[in-house]
Amino acid sequence: MAGSIKAVRGTRDLLPPETETWNFVEAAVRDVFRVYNFKEIRTPVFEDTQLFTRGVGEETDIVAKEMFTWEDRARAQSEKTQSLTLRPENTAGVVRAYIEHNLGEKGLLQRFYYIGPQFRRERPQKGRYRQFYQIGAEVIGPTSAGSESPAVDAEILEMLAALLGRLGIQNWTLNLNSVGCANDRPRYLEALRAALKDVVHTMCADCQRRVVTNPLRVLDCKVPADQPIIEKLPRMSDYLDESCRAHFAAVQTILTSLGVPFVVDHRLVRGLDYYTRTAFEFTHGALGAQNAILGGGRYDGLSESLGGPPAPGIGFAIGEDRLVMTLQETAGAATRPADVYIAPLGAGMNVHAALLSRELRRAGVIVTLGDESFKLKKSLETAHKLGARYALIVGENEVGSGQFALKNLGTGEQVKVARDEIADRVKVSS
Ligand code: HAM
Numbered sequence: 001m002a003g004s005i006k007a008v009r010g011t012r013d014l015l016p017p018e019t020e021t022w023n024f025v026e027a028a029v030r031d032v033f034r035v036y037n038f039k040e041i042r043t044p045v046f047e048d049t050q051l052f053t054r055g056v057g058e059e060t061d062i063v064a065k066e067m068f069t070w071e072d073r074a075r076a077q078s079e080k081t082q083s084l085t086l087r088p089e090n091t092a093g094v095v096r097a098y099i100e101h102n103l104g105e106k107g108l109l110q111r112f113y114y115i116g117p118q119f120r121r122e123r124p125q126k127g128r129y130r131q132f133y134q135i136g137a138e139v140i141g142p143t144s145a146g147s148e149s150p151a152v153d154a155e156i157l158e159m160l161a162a163l164l165g166r167l168g169i170q171n172w173t174l175n176l177n178s179v180g181c182a183n184d185r186p187r188y189l190e191a192l193r194a195a196l197k198d199v200v201h202t203m204c205a206d207c208q209r210r211v212v213t214n215p216l217r218v219l220d221c222k223v224p225a226d227q228p229i230i231e232k233l234p235r236m237s238d239y240l241d242e243s244c245r246a247h248f249a250a251v252q253t254i255l256t257s258l259g260v261p262f263v264v265d266h267r268l269v270r271g272l273d274y275y276t277r278t279a280f281e282f283t284h285g286a287l288g289a290q291n292a293i294l295g296g297g298r299y300d301g302l303s304e305s306l307g308g309p310p311a312p313g314i315g316f317a318i319g320e321d322r323l324v325m326t327l328q329e330t331a332g333a334a335t336r337p338a339d340v341y342i343a344p345l346g347a348g349m350n351v352h353a354a355l356l357s358r359e360l361r362r363a364g365v366i367v368t369l370g371d372e373s374f375k376l377k378k379s380l381e382t383a384h385k386l387g388a389r390y391a392l393i394v395g396e397n398e399v400g401s402g403q404f405a406l407k408n409l410g411t412g413e414q415v416k417v418a419r420d421e422i423a424d425r426v427k428v429s430s
Contacts, residue, residue, distance in 0.1 A: 010122070010130025021324050025167060026115055029135050029318075032163045033113045036155075038137050041112040043093035045119075049083040055092030055306055057273025059213040062088045066120040086119035089272065091299065091315055092306070094138045099308030109141035109152075115320070127290035133320035136296075140303070140313030147312040148300065150247050153278045154254035156314055160282065160294065161260045169326055172282045172293065174261065177268035178248035179216070180240050181276045182301060188239035189215055195233050203229060219267040235266045247277055274299040278314065286329040287322055294318035339365045339426045341383030341409075344372040345395035353394045356404075356419070363423035384409055390426050
């Protein structure tokens, strides 16, 4: 016999009842996005590879090591092959769509959200998958629409606090930093390189590579032996120019007024090159090593680097897998079992059971329709196994009299209920 085929390493099936938690999360976040006036955007899951090399940055781990990229075959001799990539993140795709559809032309801020799969060829472990899901949002627009304002940064962060609160997630930490801009970053990188020059040979192999390719990422190193060296390195905050300094101060002032707690982490640099000014991550203790539940920041130059008009922006992406895991480990997210299991007594009752199911479902009752071939005992056992709260028995007597036997599977109590009172009965006591 041929061997069975399994899901590819780093991918997984999401099965009931866990998918109920995913649905709960998605419904709650859509509600929050609605009141903050964010609208959904759906971009393709694969894009031209250049979007990510130019957008996310050639020297980032994501682009250098983790993309699923392939050469798309030409279908005709006149066609060229094209390098395509499964999206490792969605900000570049959203900004591409913003540029492609000229969404800045009305001079307004665009406020988008998205929910969908992303793909990175990372080493799989708890909380880290090769296909994972992000819930993200982006605010982008011309400067004249206020897209650079620190008020937008604060609004995004306050929305995130509200969103996590809505899901019942507490004890998160918001780590905040400013990574400067094109004006002050070169001076900082120069200072960083100079400070690292004499010590880098004592640091880990990754740091030695990063000094050459992407020195900011040295600050992100977690190797214990490197920590004393990193602590003594120059800090971005000492190199911010006047406008970046004022911007960062304003973000903090608004957050403090709104009562959103944060920690300034001068070592917070993100794994994508497009960030400018505000950068942030929310972490949660329940997650273990992969403790970042979400990350984001400003990307004031991204549109221009993708060939678009000046369009400062800011956004975030929540790792939905990690968000669900946090819920499971903290609140033990509840799922809603079926309200009623309908047990038809014999083949002649199938049509009546189907009609009754339809009536109840229309009234919003969650119904599992049983099988006529079961004897009553087996039906009740199945209803128990499914976790249904009631069993409704549909036999000739019931149909004839219009009075149905409704068994409460929690208490074992059984009562006769008139057909048009069943829905209220099971809902009232829910
Ligand atoms: P990111 O930090 O690369 O940012 O990813 C955001 C979140 O996605 C992470 O905090 C984590 O929760 C989740 N995540 C990342 N990789 C994996 C993985 N392999 N398995 C499970 N979860 C993962 C971005 O992607 C930016 N586009 C965020 C952003 C939006 N910045 C501005 N706008």
